Amino acid sequence: MNKSTNGVANSVAAHYAGSNLLAAVRQALQASGKDCNALAPADLAPVDEFHVRGREATLELAARAAPKTGEQVLDVGCGLGGSARHLAYVHGCNVYAVDLTESYVAAAHTLAQWVGLAGKVHFQCASALALPYATGSFDLVWTEHVQMNIADKRGFYGELLRVLKPGGRLAFHDVFRGTTGAPHYPVPWASHAGISHLIAPAAVQELLLHLGAQILEWEDRSEAALAWFRRVIERQHQSGPPPLGVHILMGESAARKSENMMQSLDGRSIAVVQAVIQKPRSPFR
Numbered sequence: 001m002n003k004s005t006n007g008v009a010n011s012v013a014a015h016y017a018g019s020n021l022l023a024a025v026r027q028a029l030q031a032s033g034k035d036c037n038a039l040a041p042a043d044l045a046p047v048d049e050f051h052v053r054g055r056e057a058t059l060e061l062a063a064r065a066a067p068k069t070g071e072q073v074l075d076v077g078c079g080l081g082g083s084a085r086h087l088a089y090v091h092g093c094n095v096y097a098v099d100l101t102e103s104y105v106a107a108a109h110t111l112a113q114w115v116g117l118a119g120k121v122h123f124q125c126a127s128a129l130a131l132p133y134a135t136g137s138f139d140l141v142w143t144e145h146v147q148m149n150i151a152d153k154r155g156f157y158g159e160l161l162r163v164l165k166p167g168g169r170l171a172f173h174d175v176f177r178g179t180t181g182a183p184h185y186p187v188p189w190a191s192h193a194g195i196s197h198l199i200a201p202a203a204v205q206e207l208l209l210h211l212g213a214q215i216l217e218w219e220d221r222s223e224a225a226l227a228w229f230r231r232v233i234e235r236q237h238q239s240g241p242p243p244l245g246v247h248i249l250m251g252e253s254a255a256r257k258s259e260n261m262m263q264s265l266d267g268r269s270i271a272v273v274q275a276v277i278q279k280p281r282s283p284f285r
């Protein structure tokens, strides 16, 4: 990474970095009545699926991507690693996962130990723009809610496609630019516009096709996302946030960020898409 790329990466990591994350998660688990010595991976889902519609969206994306037992899978921008652990635990994949934010990678590793999955998912601190894997390493590359922090879209999608085997799939669940201007900030991935890089869905499709990839599935899930935020916010107005939730990761402005997501979806300034893309079987350009 050059100096300016490094500076941007530091600002993004600083946005996410949290201290005492694991202590906060443990306390919230206890407050939810969970036995911390007998946790299942799904017990962590309220906090380790840091994207719109949480575990529900991961199940939906997995149904589209159809991960198979023994497949080599990479989760790019894994956060606390909920999706990565799900793919290893439920689908029997051999999962690697990277993230820019050191404290998340460390927490992801410890959470895997807590649920008996240490050694089944390999977490590493790395940038999506310089993945530490050889070309053609993975059957499936998976990413949820990461590219919004990355300005270099060509570098991002090009790198994801590079590490795929010929014929391999890229599955993503992401936030894109809507049709009516900028979203309200702060949002979960950015406290200000400086680290938010939204692109129109059509521009991503064009880029992927230009990179030689084939679009197998593409579905706008903005309506489902809006309905989910309405339910979550309604519940929070009635009874406050549950002890265990992604508000632990979003800090003091968590409620504001969720309200802004709801308003931005309602006003169509953002869109949520799930897609599955295939790398061509013939040599990749």
Ligand SMILES: C[S@@+](CC[C@H](N)C(=O)[O-])C[C@H]1O[C@@H](n2cnc3c(N)ncnc32)[C@H](O)[C@@H]1O
Pocket (backbone or CB within 6 Å): 009, 012, 013, 016, 048, 049, 050, 051, 076, 077, 078, 079, 080, 081, 082, 083, 098, 099, 100, 101, 104, 126, 127, 128, 129, 143, 144, 145, 146, 149, 150, 188, 189
């Ligand atoms: C909103 S969180 C989503 C985490 C996870 N994918 C999930 O769905 O739970 C965005 C994550 O992307 C990571 N990230 C942002 N830019 C990145 C980059 N250039 N390389 C690797 N990770 C990045 C952040 O550190 C953060 O953990």
